Amino acid sequence: MNQMPPSGLGGSHQSFTRPPGTPRLPRIARGEGVWLFDTDGNRYLDASSGPVASNLGHGHPRILAAMAAQARQAVFAYPSQFESAANIEFSDRLARLAGPGLERAWVVSGGSEAVESAIKFLRQHAVVTGQGSRWKVIGRQPGYHGNTLGALAISGDDHAHEVFGPLLQAVPRVPAPLSYRLPPNHTVETYAAACAAALEAAILREGPETVLAFILEPVGGLATGALVAPAAYYEEVRRICTGHGVALIYDEVMSGAGRTGRFLAADHWPTARPDVAVLAKGLSAGYAPMGAALFPAAMVDRIAAAGGFMHGFTYSAHVMNCAVGAAVLREVEEADLTGNAERMGCLLRARLDAIAANSPIIGEVRGLGLLLAMELVADRGSKAMIPLERVAPQRVGELALRHGLALYCRRTSRGAYGDWLMVSPPLTITAEEVGELSDRLAATLAEFTDELRA
Numbered sequence: 001m002n003q004m005p006p007s008g009l010g011g012s013h014q015s016f017t018r019p020p021g022t023p024r025l026p027r028i029a030r031g032e033g034v035w036l037f038d039t040d041g042n043r044y045l046d047a048s049s050g051p052v053a054s055n056l057g058h059g060h061p062r063i064l065a066a067m068a069a070q071a072r073q074a075v076f077a078y079p080s081q082f083e084s085a086a087n088i089e090f091s092d093r094l095a096r097l098a099g100p101g102l103e104r105a106w107v108v109s110g111g112s113e114a115v116e117s118a119i120k121f122l123r124q125h126a127v128v129t130g131q132g133s134r135w136k137v138i139g140r141q142p143g144y145h146g147n148t149l150g151a152l153a154i155s156g157d158d159h160a161h162e163v164f165g166p167l168l169q170a171v172p173r174v175p176a177p178l179s180y181r182l183p184p185n186h187t188v189e190t191y192a193a194a195c196a197a198a199l200e201a202a203i204l205r206e207g208p209e210t211v212l213a214f215i216l217e218p219v220g221g222l223a224t225g226a227l228v229a230p231a232a233y234y235e236e237v238r239r240i241c242t243g244h245g246v247a248l249i250y251d252e253v254m255s256g257a258g259r260t261g262r263f264l265a266a267d268h269w270p271t272a273r274p275d276v277a278v279l280a281k282g283l284s285a286g287y288a289p290m291g292a293a294l295f296p297a298a299m300v301d302r303i304a305a306a307g308g309f310m311h312g313f314t315y316s317a318h319v320m321n322c323a324v325g326a327a328v329l330r331e332v333e334e335a336d337l338t339g340n341a342e343r344m345g346c347l348l349r350a351r352l353d354a355i356a357a358n359s360p361i362i363g364e365v366r367g368l369g370l371l372l373a374m375e376l377v378a379d380r381g382s383k384a385m386i387p388l389e390r391v392a393p394q395r396v397g398e399l400a401l402r403h404g405l406a407l408y409c410r411r412t413s414r415g416a417y418g419d420w421l422m423v424s425p426p427l428t429i430t431a432e433e434v435g436e437l438s439d440r441l442a443a444t445l446a447e448f449t450d451e452l453r454a
């Protein structure tokens, strides 16, 4: 690959994020289904839906048609001045798919904004209900909820806290029930129980009257590599939050909109429903910048009666974005993409398990539906990590491009908890494409293994 060209006056995204002299990224030309094509004529199978966003693949004709139709009518109208049919259709569909207790959708431009909105909403609701002393949001370590200062403050990433701190609020963090490297004398189940107990201890230590919410990714994203806890963990967390009057927020930015084989990952644990859910990414499948926070109708009515939610952005409930979101949700339902995520997820999981069985550098495969990850290790017996200076996820990502595979590989928390690859193709993927993805991934990992052994 050629070197990054000297940037023009405005530079590019790369000029902010990649040191000079690093290989330049392919330049996107077009996308079709699970394939992305660059301007040099290469094609790449999108094995991760970008950052787990392109749930419908690329160039989807129904979504493009919905965008064109909406563009001819109205692209933008300020939601304090006009309501829109697109916003109403989108919110109604989302509420129906999300199920009881999550009836009202607050629509914004992305995941971080949705997380911020959820917290501000809960804070205002606490004030309205005479519980204004509750403001702390407990998060998990590791964990990720977005890159704005508030969302970063509740994310469990010490490196980001070091670089950007002091953050806007100091919040307690409790361990996420990581499944691969367990503390001595623990099983996955006993460690998950200990992590839930740590939540209750944190609430008691902080003073329950000061704790507003606990936020977690029900199926983890990049921060944990598709971590799934035992069912008892979710039930215990639900019990603890209810017992102390703490709102339970599920961050479903990655896991929502059908990706795990249910519309919400929460649907896998029906007895541990959240009070609030936050979605983005797959909600508009990358066709528009979009996120949403879902709340119970009774809470929204209470805030409205007290004068209204004191929050909003220029692009809240953006008309075009809502039309895209409505079209995406229509397609998710009509093409049964949630069912496809479950079916193709089983197939892909079996292929990844087979790759792992034959690879000395894959320690674990985990996840649900089409939100999967593979843990990279130097040695499966000792679970030793690949030396940090190898920057294994990034390197695998570079090699994958050569094999015509676009992977989402970025180290988080400086690799302190391990390294992994997200494998999360569009929910539209076919069995044949699952085979092609797996072959290309196996070849990439074999090349990386040779490089490590050289």
Ligand code: PLP
Pocket: 051, 110, 111, 112, 113, 115, 144, 145, 146, 147, 217, 221, 222, 251, 252, 253, 254, 280, 281, 291
């Ligand atoms: N929450 C989770 C679980 C995420 O994975 C992300 C993004 O990766 C976010 C929140 C932030 O979303 P956005 O990048 O759209 O602001």
